[in-house]
Amino acid sequence: MWRRVVSASHFTFAHKSIANNKDVCKLKFWEAFTTEIPLKEKGTFQRDKTPFITFVLGGPGSGKGTQCMKIVENFGFTHLSAGDLLRREIASNSADGTMILNTIKEGKIVPSELTIRLIQKEMESSDNYKFLIDGFPRSEENRIAFEQIMGVEPDIVLFFDCPEDEMVKRVLNRNQGRVDDNIVTIKKRLKVFDALNLPVVKYYMEKGKLYKIKAVGTVDEIYKQVYPVFASLNFEQVRE
Ligand SMILES: Nc1ncnc2c1ncn2[C@@H]1O[C@H](COP(=O)(O)OP(=O)(O)O)[C@@H](O)[C@H]1O
Ligand SMILES: O=c1ccn([C@@H]2O[C@H](COP(=O)(O)OP(=O)(O)O)[C@@H](O)[C@H]2O)c(=O)[nH]1
Numbered sequence: 063m064w065r066r067v068v069s070a071s072h073f074t075f076a077h078k079s080i081a082n083n084k085d086v087c088k089l090k091f092w093e094a095f096t097t098e099i100p101l102k103e104k105g106t107f108q109r110d111k112t113p114f115i116t117f118v119l120g121g122p123g124s125g126k127g128t129q130c131m132k133i134v135e136n137f138g139f140t141h142l143s144a145g146d147l148l149r150r151e152i153a154s155n156s157a158d159g160t161m162i163l164n165t166i167k168e169g170k171i172v173p174s175e176l177t178i179r180l181i182q183k184e185m186e187s188s189d190n191y192k193f194l195i196d197g198f199p200r201s202e203e204n205r206i207a208f209e210q211i212m213g214v215e216p217d218i219v220l221f222f223d224c225p226e227d228e229m230v231k232r233v234l235n236r237n238q239g240r241v242d243d244n245i246v247t248i249k250k251r252l253k254v255f256d257a258l259n260l261p262v263v264k265y266y267m268e269k270g271k272l273y274k275i276k277a278v279g280t281v282d283e284i285y286k287q288v289y290p291v292f293a294s295l296n297f298e299q300v301r302e
C-alpha cells in the first residue's frame with residue numbers, strides 16, 4: 063500500500079538513505095526520489111510494478127462478466143472486458159468500428175493487435191496492478207500475440223466451464239441489446255469457442271496455470287469456487 067508523504071524530511075530521509083545505505087540502492091532510481099514511502103502492511107499483497115494478470119475464459123454466457131464483478135468487489139482487481147472495449151470502439155465511430163461490428167455480428171475474432179492495443183492502453187492508464195482480462199485470449203493467435211506485444215504471460219487463468227444449452231439460455235435472456243445475442247450468432251460463437259478458444263484453455267491447463275470452475279448453479283454457488291483461488295494467493299480482501 064502506498065501513502066503520499068507530506069513532509070520534506072521524509073523525502074530528505076529517503077534521499078539521505080540513498081547515500082548511506084547500499085541496500086537502498088536496490089530501489090528503482092525513481093523510487094529513491096519519490097515522495098511516496100511504501101507502507102508495508104501485514105497480509106497486503108505488496109504493490110510492485112509487475113502487473114498480476116488473470117485471463118478469464120469461458121464460452122459466451124458462461125458467466126465471465128458476472129463473476130469478474132464479484133472478484134472486483136472482493137479483491138480490488140480492475141476488470142477489463144475485451145468485448146466491452148471493442149463495443150466502446152464501435153460506439154466511438156472509430157475507423158475500426160465497422161469492421162469490429164461486422165466481426166462481432168459473425169461471432170468471429172477481431173484482429174489480435176487491435177484488441178491487445180485496447181487492453182494495453184487500459185492497463186497503462188490504470189493505477190492498479192491487479193487485472194482481470196475477461197474474454198481474451200480467444201485463440202492461440204490471440205495468446206501468442208499478447209505475449210509478444212505485452213512481453214508478459216498471465217499469472218493465472220480462470221476457465222468457466224458451462225454446458226452449451228445453459229450458455230444459450232443465459233445469452234438469449236441477457237437483454238443487453240447486443241447484436242450478437244441472438245440464436246443465429248450464438249451458434250456461430252459456440253463453434254468459434256470450440257474450435258479456437260478451447261485450445262487456449264488446454265494450453266494453460268498444460269502450463270499448470272488453469273483453474274477450471276464448474277459454471278453451473280447460482281451466481282453465488284459458482285463464486286464459492288472462485289473466491290478461494292484469490293484468497294489462496296494472499297490477495298487482501300478489500301471488501302466483504
Ligand atoms: N450462475 C448464473 N445463473 C444464471 N444466470 C447467470 C449466471 N451467471 C450469469 N448469468 C446471467 O447470464 C448472462 C451471461 O452472463 P455474463 O456474465 O454476461 O457471461 P459472459 O460474460 O461469460 O458472456 C447474464 O445475463 C447474467 O446475468
Ligand atoms: O478478445 C476478444 C473479445 C471479444 N471479441 C469479440 O467480441 C464478441 C463478444 O465478446 P464478449 O466477451 O463480450 O462476449 P461474451 O462471452 O461476454 O458473451 C466475441 O464473440 C467476439 O466476436 C473478440 O473478437 N476478441
Ligand SMILES: [Mg+2]
Nearest residue numbers: 126127145197
Ligand atoms: Mg462477457
